Amino acid sequence: DKATINNTKITSLELMEHAATLCFEWLHSRLQGQNIKIHVFCGIGNNGGDGLVIARHLFQHGYNVNCYVVNFSDKRSPEFLTNYNRLKEIAEWPKIINDEGDFPEVDFEDIVIDAIFGIGLNRKPSGFTKKLIQYINNTKVFTLAIDFPSGMFGDKSVTDKSSVLRAGHTLTFQTPKLAFLLPENNEFLNTWEVLDIGLDTNFIESLLPTTHYITKNDVIPMYQSRNKWSHKGMFGHSLIIGGSFGKIGAVTLATKAALKIGSGLVSAYLPKCGYQILQISVPEAMVEVDSEKLLTYYNFKTKPTVIGIGPGMGTTDKTAVGFEAFLKENKTQLVIDADALNLLSKNESLLQYLPNKSVLTPHPKELQRLLGVWKNDYEKLEKAISFSTKYNVILVIKGAHTTVIDEQQLYINSTGNPALATGGSGDVLTGIITGLIAQGYQPLHAAIFGVYLHGKTADLALQKTSYETFTATTILDYLAEAILDLFHQEEIADSEA
């Protein structure tokens, strides 16, 4: 905010007017003047200032508005005070809330605008302010939070969940906030969106952020196009290692995915019992086999560009011994998933044998086995950063916002939805990342791009299928659309054209 104010000569008050007007417009375009009672709760800082501006616009447009000042302090900000006076010019003074007795009646059918605390919250809400937040939560009314749900911190964990407002929707300014992407804050947020309030983008870019929110514009430059002289020898050879009796499907899915994402050649190495299954389900792949029902010897002849290892592999003693010998010999780039991760967790001394920038793709349980327990999501990220730095590997932490960690850098994915919470989804991701590395994508790009595409398949599929009917195979079916979507330009609004 400060850089924009200094560099553009726009005042803080003007920036507030602009930001809050966008919030008003968001609501106005949805309500279209309907006679619904709207309660605007304002703090005394600049988040409260936003609330006062929104209330003024609502009054001016004839809405049924009740505006309140949550009087938790007398340190009212200058922008708050100016807008307090401006509101008075067109409507009655906001009602002051000093204690529980001042809480207004709020009906389930009403709308609440939460402008109590924004990014300036520095300790948990207490006293009557906390009671007010609980009071609003208990009404189950639709609540539109401005910038942050009040009581949620921008940079640390909530310790008292009962002091946080549960927002129906949050309009946040300029950039997505890390706190919004962490599972532990999920219950406060429901849906959210970013409003571009025109902050100085040169300044924001100069900040060299360590946390990146990955959207289409970030992955388009990673895409490697092909020319007409291309041949399969240029797109590498993926080897997928995994499977055990009853879990041949996992390695089959990963093999299919490596092919489907464009690996020039793909081989699978699996127990003998899976030989026919794999050959029949993936005729494009080559197959080598180990012992009857388990991986034991890891003595394949294939010379791959990259190896994806772990899906369905099991963790029996024989498999563990063979895996250890394999790791000690191996010099090929690795993508490590599932049981291969579990074996690493059981024997951490093996981590030293991982080639630099190996990609590890744990789901939350596998991550916990690798890192140990964490107190909260911030600590989880710190531990993951240390792990990535210590072993020089890339972590892909799977979840609602899958996060790729390369030492200090965090890449948080924007695509995907609960349809992906289905058996085999992770095996497909392993195959995708492996297949991208085979083609020459550097491991970090393969991880970020692979995660993006994997999530995008589910977003695109939801237009034609449902969460329930979406399976790991559906990911493969939609991979083409996910890639084509990169080149599909959103229609530009008339005003921008």
Ligand SMILES: NC(=O)C1=CN([C@@H]2O[C@H](COP(=O)(O)OP(=O)(O)OC[C@H]3O[C@@H](n4cnc5c(N)ncnc54)[C@H](OP(=O)(O)O)[C@@H]3O)[C@@H](O)[C@H]2O)[C@@H](O)CC1
């Ligand atoms: N700058 C700009 O140009 C723009 C800013 N914008 C808006 O400003 C918001 C940030 O405003 P802000 O910095 O004034 O902080 P805000 O969240 O309103 O609250 C701070 C106040 O609360 C207090 N306080 C903190 N914790 C407390 C607690 N637990 N219990 C009680 N008190 C507590 C703290 O005082 P303290 O007692 O700590 O001195 C202070 O008085 C931002 O989120 C966005 O909405 C937009 O308009 C765009 C343009």
Ligand SMILES: [K+]
């Ligand atoms: K708020």
